[in-house]
Amino acid sequence: MGDPRLLLLPRPSWLLALASLASLALAAAWQWARSRRRKSRRSSPLLKPVGTVSGLFVYPVKSCRGLAVQSAQVTPLGLRSGDLGDRCWLVIKEDGHMVTARQEPRLVLISITNENGYLILSAPEMKDLHVPATLSNKNPVQNCRIFGFDIQGRDCGDEAAKWITAFLKSEPYRLVHFEPNMSPRNANDLIELFRPSDKIAYPDCSPIMVLSEASLEELNSRLEKKVQIRNFRPNILVTGCGPHEEDTWDEIVIGDVEMKGALACPRCIFTTVDPDTGIMDRKEPLETLKSYRLCEPSKRHIYKSSPLFGWYFGIDKSGTVQVGDIVYKIS
Template sequence: MAGFLRGPLPPSSRLALIGASAAILSLGALAAWRWRRRALRRRRREMQRVGVVSDIVIYPVKSCRGLRLDEAEVTPLGLRKGDLRDRFWLVIKEDGHMVTARQEPRLVLISVNSRNGHLILNAPEMKELAIPVKTSGKNPVKNCRVFGLDIEGRDCGDEVAHWITTFLNSESYRLVHFETQMAPRKCELINTPFRPIDEVPYSDAGPLLVISEASMEDLNTRLEKKLDLRNFRPSITVSGCSAFEEDTWNKIIIGDVEMKLIMQCGRCILTTVDPDNGIIDRKEPLETLKRYRMCDPAERHIHKTAPLFGSYFGVDKTGTVRVGDPVYKIIEC
């Protein structure tokens, strides 16, 4: 063996040795490049604390009273707490068209909760009603119309339909339930800034609406009659930041949840419904907001004449959010 090593290598062996050396160097360079790339990615993803979650609210039946929570699961379709999921129930006309507090302001007086596998409804001067969360498969599936888009919902039965119709003293209305095997509405068909992955059941536009306490305080300094965030129905309220700062958070992390800012929320006359008495004003806070919260002219095709208050976020990573959780803004360096 020693004599062989002292002798000259044949040309084919020299070429093989050179090729092997080059391959080793290439692998080493590739590994070093990957390590540097991962390190750069880690450095580029910095987080800055911007506030604290001060309130979490779920709205199981669209336009009905919200339910305040200490914590909630964030799913791709919005908030969830046990049997309750955000805007998974909808009041409709007999022809399937949605009914909201825009048409029936007293819907905001109906409170919603769950108990022992039942959806619990309460309203002034009405007897409490309990209906199964899981609607019988024998009940028909209705074709519903929500802001111009078709979506299914399983009819919840005659008893709750009569209860809602009696309370509202209205034409015949039905309650339907969105089931997870049904196709949700694509948010990008509702408004162009949304991504293909953003979907909702009966929500207006997006899975999550975030508003800061400071934004509400700023608005109240301009209003003769003070309001609160019940008029604006946010999913998550944040304290400890400046007014309208939520409009600038491109990506945020709360607990183990990651969310992406999609667009600001254009407000409608539903914000003028008094949550305490169900009377619609049709003026405030919209008139005041229009004086200082209109969109940039370049975005008028998105928001039209609606003033802006609160921001819609899509869900990039699911998990749990809790009151008291710090809110971090992701900074790309």
């Protein structure tokens, strides 16, 4: 039987109340079903375990040394650990054009930590630089240029600019920070294989890059001088799968995070920078990768002559990932 109080209402009100109760019941049922789907997803035969997360890396300042973490938030713009968002700081020229290790290889020698609300930059023979993770609104906003597209960044101040310039022994450079209220870039403006929902701050083109240990081992088996995972700067490193299996993961689930594969990561001269010395070799491991990791002819309009190593992902559902999490492929 229905609620007897409904009989005391005038007919129009009774109908409205009944409709309201029906709507609430429908919404509750939908939420329950959605929750059930999420809880049961990991036991679903559609989810196949394909590996385990063995490393998580955040690169707060583009081209500078990465920070290994045990857990990280996965946001629509990529990994975040505390105040440190992936590639949320950028070195620029005074005219706003980005500066990376392609132009200044010694950027890879700058390490980043976070303490008491400050971003701390450390480099050989330099006194540590402390930059507030949250800048004053009095700091000017710079218009920056990345691969021909505009994006904003709040200037980190003259002290940071002098520090970067002194370490690199370069023309005047500045450091800027992408803030949450700023408009990100659209990944599919760069490469159409990304979706309109895939957004980025200062990364080249993708929120997340996944690489397997087996892919690195396969490459090193072909090299006279071995290279490190730091040459390739993945966000998520996976163990327990075969070489380049990550290329086949169209959709994956890690922890409570869901990600959609977009395309392979085309490699450039940056990979030839030694992460321990900051010296660019300009040859290896790029030449060896080109000997066996070029795309098939039908995809040359996308990748051109760049060898492929690792896989780019967009974010479908934010959450937290941890080292030790199982990686599931949705099949």
